[in-house]
Amino acid sequence: MLKVDRIDCCYGNTQVLRGFSLELACGEILCLLGRNGAGKTTALKAIMGLVKPRAGAITVDGVDLTHLPAEAAPRHGIGYVPQGRRLFADLTVAENLEIGLMARHTPRAARERALDLFPALRERLDQASGTLSGGEQQMLAIARALCLEPKVILLDEPTEGLMPSMVARIREVVSTLRRQGTAVLLVEQRVEAVLEIADHVLFVENGRSRDRLAAAELRARPELLGRFVGVGD
Amino acid sequence: MDFGPYLLLATMEGAVGAAVLALTALGLSLVFGVMRVVNVAHGEFFMLGAVIAWWVAHLVGAHPALGFLAALVVAPIMVGLVAAVAERLVLRRLGYDPEATIVATIGLLYVIQQAALSTFGPDARPVEPPVDFRILLPWFGYSGYKLLVIAAAAALMLCVWWVLARTRVGLMMRATRFDRETARAFAIPVDRVYGGVFALGAMLAAVGAVLIVPIQQAHYLMGHDPLLLSFIVVIIGGLGSLRGTVLAALVIGMSDGVISVFFSPTLAKILATLLVAIVLVIRPTGLFGARAA
Ligand SMILES: Nc1ncnc2c1ncn2[C@@H]1O[C@H](COP(=O)(O)OP(=O)(O)O)[C@@H](O)[C@H]1O
Ligand SMILES: [Mg+2]
Numbered sequence: 001m002l003k004v005d006r007i008d009c010c011y012g013n014t015q016v017l018r019g020f021s022l023e024l025a026c027g028e029i030l031c032l033l034g035r036n037g038a039g040k041t042t043a044l045k046a047i048m049g050l051v052k053p054r055a056g057a058i059t060v061d062g063v064d065l066t067h068l069p070a071e072a073a074p075r076h077g078i079g080y081v082p083q084g085r086r087l088f089a090d091l092t093v094a095e096n097l098e099i100g101l102m103a104r105h106t107p108r109a110a111r112e113r114a115l116d117l118f119p120a121l122r123e124r125l126d127q128a129s130g131t132l133s134g135g136e137q138q139m140l141a142i143a144r145a146l147c148l149e150p151k152v153i154l155l156d157e158p159t160e161g162l163m164p165s166m167v168a169r170i171r172e173v174v175s176t177l178r179r180q181g182t183a184v185l186l187v188e189q190r191v192e193a194v195l196e197i198a199d200h201v202l203f204v205e206n207g208r209s210r211d212r213l214a215a216a217e218l219r220a221r222p223e224l225l226g227r228f229v230g231v232g233d
Numbered sequence: 234m235d236f237g238p239y240l241l242l243a244t245m246e247g248a249v250g251a252a253v254l255a256l257t258a259l260g261l262s263l264v265f266g267v268m269r270v271v272n273v274a275h276g277e278f279f280m281l282g283a284v285i286a287w288w289v290a291h292l293v294g295a296h297p298a299l300g301f302l303a304a305l306v307v308a309p310i311m312v313g314l315v316a317a318v319a320e321r322l323v324l325r326r327l328g329y330d331p332e333a334t335i336v337a338t339i340g341l342l343y344v345i346q347q348a349a350l351s352t353f354g355p356d357a358r359p360v361e362p363p364v365d366f367r368i369l370l371p372w373f374g375y376s377g378y379k380l381l382v383i384a385a386a387a388a389l390m391l392c393v394w395w396v397l398a399r400t401r402v403g404l405m406m407r408a409t410r411f412d413r414e415t416a417r418a419f420a421i422p423v424d425r426v427y428g429g430v431f432a433l434g435a436m437l438a439a440v441g442a443v444l445i446v447p448i449q450q451a452h453y454l455m456g457h458d459p460l461l462l463s464f465i466v467v468i469i470g471g472l473g474s475l476r477g478t479v480l481a482a483l484v485i486g487m488s489d490g491v492i493s494v495f496f497s498p499t500l501a502k503i504l505a506t507l508l509v510a511i512v513l514v515i516r517p518t519g520l521f522g523a524r525a526a
Pocket of ligand 2: 040041042083156
């Protein structure tokens, strides 16, 4: 359903992605693994239309997003949970969720479903989102993306800097989403956590997409991880 | 006149100035807050509002109230259009780069000013007040129109607050202001928000000018003081803080009025500028600004 076909992306004159490709099917969890600076975040931004590729194509359900304005990605059902959460910290929890609803004109029921996954947010609806704890902020960032009832959700290091209990909670939610048929593209540093929930793993190295392996295979043969420098240690 | 009534008169004059200044500075603050653009041409939008108001009132002729009301509608719309075109043709092409837009809006300042000079001419021209009644106080009579100006400015600021705090458009503006990239990722049409905010900022200045022009006369150089005072207000109020902008406008506008009446307008500007310097040294984020800009 989501297809990234050999894209090149640059910031100014530095090329960051080189012929980067991936494919994501309905209800699949694909995890991007790669060291810091490999280009994972840039790949997600390119999918969201925030960084425009110089070459290549990005399609969702056959719709070519490559040359459409950035509004096209959320309108076509791509939910984004950016690295570092990027909440609208001045705005209340309810207003952050409202922005998720507005993105695709989804009914209020979407918000209720998102809050059912994170009941703790319900008590804080009128609080400025910048005053939430780190874990709550991450929950809100995910809930905000879920408000647009995404077909695909992009999660960029959602467990970065969180307590273990929070990490487990977010992993559960990701599994729940998959069960409900949402495709998940996950960027994660914690290899062990990834292998438990992902279907496939795609290695990213120096702006290039490398081998795509089944998570089951990696679980059986952990030594394969060693092939990818900077991952798994 | 005794000191007491004289002070009251000065305060009332100050309040009229403060009301118009608050509107004008709110426009500058909104543009800076959402777009991070320092609009040096803001005072020219003010001047353009006044000049167009004269022109409309002159064309309508008939009754002063009719001409004024027409000006109150037409002038802000026309100024908003000019601003929207400038935003589209200049600022957007510069990618809203903070430094490039300062230079570009300085250019815009001279373009608008010279355009006004060559069409409107160098003379100051009055617009008749729409109403002509005086409030009779025990010590002096006071123009009823000036009180209307205060009420109208207050009502407009409430409207702006309501739009920002309570509507979807306002929510989009606040989200864009906080994080333009993430706003884009949630389908907020950032380009249109920018165009709208720039036009709205200019329109607020234009409305302020239409309100003042029955008191002050339209002139092609009249944009200087509102620009200086708006900058002072925005810096003291905290860059981008709307509440701070309004409070600072009240302080600066009132003291400008009072000091001008008792001493001289020049001293008022000197003191205000001095206050800016002090605020910048002691509290660079402004008196009411929570965050650094
Ligand atoms: N806004 C930017 N401007 C310039 N270079 C950037 C920008 N964002 C990221 N980069 C560079 O692009 C490369 C890839 O970054 P990123 O996609 O964030 O990697 P990852 O998410 O895999 O850690 C890095 O070398 C980084 O320094
Ligand atoms: Mg990253």
